[in-house]
Amino acid sequence: MAYVVTRLCVDCVSTECVGACPTDCFYKPADPAAGMPNMLYINPDECISCAACESACPWKAIFEESAVPAVAADDTAWNKYCSTNAAAFVKAEYENKTNPTEEEVEANKVKWGMA
Secondary structure, eight states, X not given: OOEEEOGGGTTTOOOHHHHHOSSOOEEEESXXXXXXXSSOEEOTTTOOOOOHHHHHOTTOOEEEGGGOOGGGHHHHHXXXXXXXXXXXXXXXXXXXXXXXXXXXXXXXXXXXTOO
């Protein structure tokens, strides 16, 4: 079962998960203004369900598909869209960014109704 990046990644886009992924299955929108959320996506056809990304994500935004919270159920479809509309995405690359604080992570969860 593939892993899913949820809305907790919107506008946060830390890439520690990208660096941890052994299959390079992370993508981002090719055109951020094209109506897709500004976040990372996992191509479910390329994900090997190793879970390396889940523990690497500083925003706690990644879940196994069967464990995605109900409030973020639409995010599974966005990740699947990545595999059926490849032209709309580009491979994500690791960027060394400052990780969020625990307070920032909790505030983000509250913002998206996932606290």
